[in-house]
Amino acid sequence: MAISVRPIGPDDLPDVTRVLTGSWGGSTVVALGRGELVDAAELPGFIAESGDEVAGLVTYAVGEGAVEIITIDAVLPGKGVGRALLDAVRTVAAERGVTRLSLLTTNDNTHALRFYQRYGFDLVALHRNAVDRARALKPGIPAESDGIPIRHELELELLLEER
């Protein structure tokens, strides 16, 4: 399967909203770690395509010294889409001279934890009960996934070499 990745453009809003809604119940997500609601559809990002089909999506925010991945979703999982999307964000960070990629995931998301660590991310912090606080902002966050209570945030980073 040939995957192409390109920056999200204004015409992609319906697809972006559809993918985010399918994964997160809407385009508004709690930016983990910041404890605030963010409309991910308004963020910069990349869209992955397989032919005419949307294969995945990543959104990010450029902060002080780090590019933070806000959402990443592979519509077609296990085919290299997630890796290709991370590669694209990594390139943006490098172009801007930013040497740190950061993200947060939740304690239940063992698949994502595996994926990020295999990519090269390292765990740097545990934010205990942070999802309980996020639920106050977005009550639709499920209580559990795969039989695991969703409670905590795990912070990961990938340090990039300075150019």
Ligand SMILES: CC(C)(COP(=O)(O)OP(=O)(O)OC[C@H]1O[C@@H](n2cnc3c(N)ncnc32)[C@H](O)[C@@H]1OP(=O)(O)O)[C@@H](O)C(=O)NCCC(=O)NCCS
């Ligand atoms: C986490 C997530 C983004 C990973 O994306 P993905 O596209 O499945 O990841 P990749 O395909 O790049 O990598 C997964 C596996 O596929 C393999 N793969 C890579 N290219 C491949 C290809 N062309 N054909 C088949 N498999 C391939 C990778 O090697 C990897 O396998 P490994 O872990 O055994 O090395 C995806 O599972 C997802 O969308 N999850 C739901 C949303 C979510 O939890 N997001 C994260 C929130 S923090």
